Every structure is written in C-alpha cells, then in structure tokens.
Amino acid sequence: MSYHDIVKELIKKRAKAETGVYNTRMKEIATERATKEKFRRQNKEAEIGEEMFEDGTYEPLGERISTSKARDGLRHLAQVLVSLIHKGGNQKEAVSVANQMKNLIKKHVLVLPSKGGKSLMLHKLSSQKQYMVIDLDDYMRTLCKRDMLERLSEARRTHSSLMEAIAYTECANVVLEHVKGQIKANKSLQVLFLTSCWAWAQQRKRDAVVMACPSKEFFEEILTAEEKRIKDNHGTDAEVLTAREGLRVSRQDFLESLPADAEIAIYSSYDELEKMVRERLAIVKTL
Numbered sequence: 001m002s003y004h005d006i007v008k009e010l011i012k013k014r015a016k017a018e019t020g021v022y023n024t025r026m027k028e029i030a031t032e033r034a035t036k037e038k039f040r041r042q043n044k045e046a047e048i049g050e051e052m053f054e055d056g057t058y059e060p061l062g063e064r065i066s067t068s069k070a071r072d073g074l075r076h077l078a079q080v081l082v083s084l085i086h087k088g089g090n091q092k093e094a095v096s097v098a099n100q101m102k103n104l105i106k107k108h109v110l111v112l113p114s115k116g117g118k119s120l121m122l123h124k125l126s127s128q129k130q131y132m133v134i135d136l137d138d139y140m141r142t143l144c145k146r147d148m149l150e151r152l153s154e155a156r157r158t159h160s161s162l163m164e165a166i167a168y169t170e171c172a173n174v175v176l177e178h179v180k181g182q183i184k185a186n187k188s189l190q191v192l193f194l195t196s197c198w199a200w201a202q203q204r205k206r207d208a209v210v211m212a213c214p215s216k217e218f219f220e221e222i223l224t225a226e227e228k229r230i231k232d233n234h235g236t237d238a239e240v241l242t243a244r245e246g247l248r249v250s251r252q253d254f255l256e257s258l259p260a261d262a263e264i265a266i267y268s269s270y271d272e273l274e275k276m277v278r279e280r281l282a283i284v285k286t287l
Contacts, residue, residue: 165199
C-alpha cells in the first residue's frame with residue numbers, strides 16, 4: 001500500500017469517527033428536546049386540566065362567571081389590603097380583609113420534604129369539615145400504575161430533577177382526575193394538597209402555594225426518631241445508616257429544587273407546623 005493510499009484510509013477512518021460522534025450528539029440533542037417537549041406538554045395539560053377543574057368546561061356559563069367574580073374579588077381585596085398597610089389603617093380591618101381573601105382561595109398547596117409531616121397533617125386535619133386534604137404522594141401509591149411509580153422512583157434514585165418532575169406530574173394528574181368529581185360535587189369545599197414536589201406545585205399558578213421545611217435542629221430530632229424506629233424493629237446498623245443518609249439527601253434535594261429567592265416557612269416541631277397551617281387556613285382546632 002502506497003503512502004497516498006495510507007493517508008486516504010486514515011482520512012476515511014477519521015471522517016467515519018467524526019460522523020459517529022456527530023450522529024451520537026444529534027441523538028442526544030433530539031432526546032433532550034423530546035424530554036423538554038414532553039415536560040412542556042405535560043405542564044400544558046396540567047394547565048388545561050386546571051381550567052376544567054376550576055372553570056369547568058362542561059359547567060353552565062353561570063359557574064364560569066362566578067369563578068371570574070371570585071378572581072376579581074381577590075384582586076379587589078388585595079388592593080384594599082395593600083392600601084390599608086401603606087396608609088397604616090386599622091389592624092382589625094386589615095385582618096378582616098385578609099380573612100376574606102383566604103375564603104375566596106379554594107385550593108391551597110403545602111410543599112413539605114420527606115418526613116416533613118405530611119402524614120401527620122393528614123391525620124390532624126381529618127376531623128375538620130372545611131377542607132378536603134389530599135396527600136398526593138400517598139394517593140399515588142394506590143392509584144398509579146406500577147410502571148409510572150417505577151419511573152418516579154428511578155428518577156429520584158438517580159437524582160434527575162427534570163425526569164422526576166415529569167414522572168411526578170404524570171402521577172399527580174392521575175390523582176387529580178380521581179378527586180375531580182368529589183371536589184366539583186361540593187362547591188363550598190376548599191382543598192389542601194400536600195406534596196413533596198415543588199416542580200409540580202409551581203404549576204398551580206392559581207392556587208396559594210406554601211413551602212415549609214423543618215429547622216436543622218428539628219431535622220436532627222427526626223433522624224434520631226427514625227433511627228429509634230428502625231432499631232425497635234430489630235433493624236441493623238447498616239439499615240439505620242442507609243435511612244439517615246437517604247433522609248439527608250432527600251432534604252438536600254428538596255431545598256435545592258426550590259427557587260433561590262423562595263420564602264420557606266421553617267418550623268421547629270410538628271405542633272408548630274400544625275399551628276401554622278391552621279392559622280393560614282383559618283381552621284379552628286376542636287376537641
């Protein structure tokens with residue numbers, strides 16, 4: 001083989017290798033675009049679903065008008081409240097306006113990390129009649145198909161925030177479809193969604209969303225309680241270590257998923273969390 005033939009062969013091999021790299025990169029770009037488009041489409045579907053949820057596409061026109069009036073009422077009350085604050089108005093009057101605003105908001109979302117108190121809040125608020133309390137994470141385990149839950153679990157295991165948001169939204173939509181009829185059947189009922197996913201919560205543009213997280217000191221108490229629970233069930237030291245590390249990572253992932261300028265309510269006990277929720281939603285504690 002001559003020198004020129006060798007050069008030609010090397011050029012062909014290099015061109016083939018570069019083509020392979022180019023094709024691989026193009027496939028990666030196509031996959032990224034498809035993933036982003038799927039997430040965008042799911043967000044859009046969630047917004048459309050919310051339109052049907054709140055405005056009721058199949059409801060009489062009067063229902064849509066009343067919803068519009070509620071929004072106008074919220075805007076008006078917000079303006080009144082801001083005016084009272086700036087002018088140093090009567091405190092009782094300001095509280096009264098704030099309570100009226102609470103009554104007009106029909107859906108609330110409370111975002112909590114793992115072991116943040118969702119199950120406890122569900123239990124504590126189960127006896128009151130003002131709100132339907134829906135723990136999305138709990139509902140998912142019974143309503144969603146196994147493959148959907150596996151996708152969500154895998155996304156969390158690999159710490160893929162984008163894929164977790166897509167998988168969580170897919171599961172959450174199943175829950176919303178399930179409870180939609182119950183909510184529409186009682187127009188006076190308000191709703192409190194409990195969730196661990198900020199990416200889903202931020203889609204609820206028309207709802208009142210609150211993010212809360214245990215303080216560092218209280219989180220250490222939660223870790224200690226979890227360690228005791230595992231040991232009482234004859235768990236090994238390895239299981240304790242895995243559980244503690246899993247909760248730490250989960251808490252860190254939760255905080256990193258929130259916007260940098262997010263206002264987070266910090267609580268130092270579950271009682272403090274319950275008090276915060278009851279005060280915000282004006283739920284009276286009864287014996």
